[in-house]
Amino acid sequence: MDLSQQHLIEIKKELQSCALKCGFQDLRISDIQTKGYFERFTQWVKEGKHGNMSFLERNQNLRQFPNELHPDTCRILTVRLNYLPPNAKFNTPLSDPAKANVSRYALGKDYHKLFRKRLNHLISCAQEKINNLGTLKFRVFVDSAPVLETAFAEKSGVGWKGKHTLIINENAGSWFFLGEIFINLPLPIDAPVEAKCGNCNACISLCPTDAIIEDKQVDARKCISYLTIENKGEIPVELRDKIGNRIYGCDDCQLACPWNRFSQVSQSNDFLPKHRLDNIDLIELWSWNEQEFLKNFEGSPIRRIGFQSWLRNLAVAIGNSNLGISVIEHLEQKKTLANSLVNEHIDWAINKIQKNPKSDRSDLKLNSKTKKLINCVETMLPRDA
Numbered sequence: 001m002d003l004s005q006q007h008l009i010e011i012k013k014e015l016q017s018c019a020l021k022c023g024f025q026d027l028r029i030s031d032i033q034t035k036g037y038f039e040r041f042t043q044w045v046k047e048g049k050h051g052n053m054s055f056l057e058r059n060q061n062l063r064q065f066p067n068e069l070h071p072d073t074c075r076i077l078t079v080r081l082n083y084l085p086p087n088a089k090f091n092t093p094l095s096d097p098a099k100a101n102v103s104r105y106a107l108g109k110d111y112h113k114l115f116r117k118r119l120n121h122l123i124s125c126a127q128e129k130i131n132n133l134g135t136l137k138f139r140v141f142v143d144s145a146p147v148l149e150t151a152f153a154e155k156s157g158v159g160w161k162g163k164h165t166l167i168i169n170e171n172a173g174s175w176f177f178l179g180e181i182f183i184n185l186p187l188p189i190d191a192p193v194e195a196k197c198g199n200c201n202a203c204i205s206l207c208p209t210d211a212i213i214e215d216k217q218v219d220a221r222k223c224i225s226y227l228t229i230e231n232k233g234e235i236p237v238e239l240r241d242k243i244g245n246r247i248y249g250c251d252d253c254q255l256a257c258p259w260n261r262f263s264q265v266s267q268s269n270d271f272l273p274k275h276r277l278d279n280i281d282l283i284e285l286w287s288w289n290e291q292e293f294l295k296n297f298e299g300s301p302i303r304r305i306g307f308q309s310w311l312r313n314l315a316v317a318i319g320n321s322n323l324g325i326s327v328i329e330h331l332e333q334k335k336t337l338a339n340s341l342v343n344e345h346i347d348w349a350i351n352k353i354q355k356n357p358k359s360d361r362s363d364l365k366l367n368s369k370t371k372k373l374i375n376c377v378e379t380m381l382p383r384d385a
């Protein structure tokens with residue numbers, strides 16, 4: 001394709017304008033080089049810090065060379081989509097162990113499908129307005145292929161990689177999804193931004209399981225997001241107390257981050273909480289059978305973990321709640337529906353409650369990290385975009 005520099009600049013502007021019209025908050029462009037990023041990633045995998053996510057061990061050549069994943073790619077467009085629901089209840093599940101604590105990205109609809117749809121729409125919107133793009137080759141990715149997503153977001157200046165490994169934008173915090181378009185046009189690239197974590201260590205010190213082992217290094221095997229979502233096996237006994245009431249993912253490192261004072265809420269109804277998931281009792285969720293789980297989570301990312309992992313997570317959270325001895329009967333009732341792995345977690349929960357059978361809602365016994373986090377959160381309510 002023979003395009004002048006001026007034409008490429010105009011195409012980039014058109015893509016950025018279409019991105020905003022399609023409901024994204026940013027679109028930035030990088031080249032496809034992965035040097036440095038790829039080596040750090042493979043070292044992390046080599047050290048086993050990815051846990052059982054064996055898909056991260058495969059297709060390394062595609063990860064290293066994006067043009068092998070999609071031939072002729074020479075640029076990667078990274079787009080940002082805010083997901084924080086308005087009126088997100090930050091403190092409720094932190095301060096009440098009897099409530100379910102669900103990662104905010106999972107409160108509403110599964111973002112993968114709608115994100116991909118919007119990315120395709122973005123390309124057709126731009127194509128309509130840009131002539132002579134007959135040989136345009138592109139492919140969209142949303143968490144679906146071996147792509148070093150945060151590397152391209154960092155390279156193109158969508159934000160910098162925080163010590164917790166998520167991308168932070170100084171005007172938008174970190175509550176957003178990322179998606180990519182691989183493209184064969186040599187569009188002008190954007191510059192990275194300065195990293196602004198400075199001396200802050202809030203995410204490291206407030207992580208409930210000390211999973212952030214050093215600057216930009218999370219040991220997935222200790223991370224609650226991994227343990228409650230990707231992990232299909234047992235939750236290590238030594239980490240169960242620390243998981244508290246987090247039944248699907250964990251937001252604590254984002255909640256601790258001072259840059260989220262600048263986060264923007266989503267304008268999309270798709271991410272509004274379903275089934276009162278932002279303020280619901282653990283015991284109500286525990287009462288669901290498998291059919292209810294599948295029906296209630298239709299279109300939700302939570303459905304992907306399956307009923308057994310759902311029960312496993314809930315059992316640990318109920319064991320950590322202050323609900324007292326009366327919940328033992330409820331825990332026992334589910335044993336016939338649970339597999340042996342989940343039953344071991346139920347027994348753990350029952351055992352823990354039996355050791356401290358008294359329900360006392362006035363003495364919540366929040367650990368010191370949670371108390372500090374609650375204070376952080378109170379100073380950081382997001383603004384409307």
Ligand code: SF4
Binds near residue numbers: 209211250253
């Ligand atoms: S998601 Fe939670 S457990 Fe994982 S690193 Fe962040 S704070 Fe720690």
Ligand code: SF4
Binds near residue numbers: 164
């Ligand atoms: S909490 Fe502090 S150290 Fe962690 S990502 Fe945010 S600014 Fe960086």
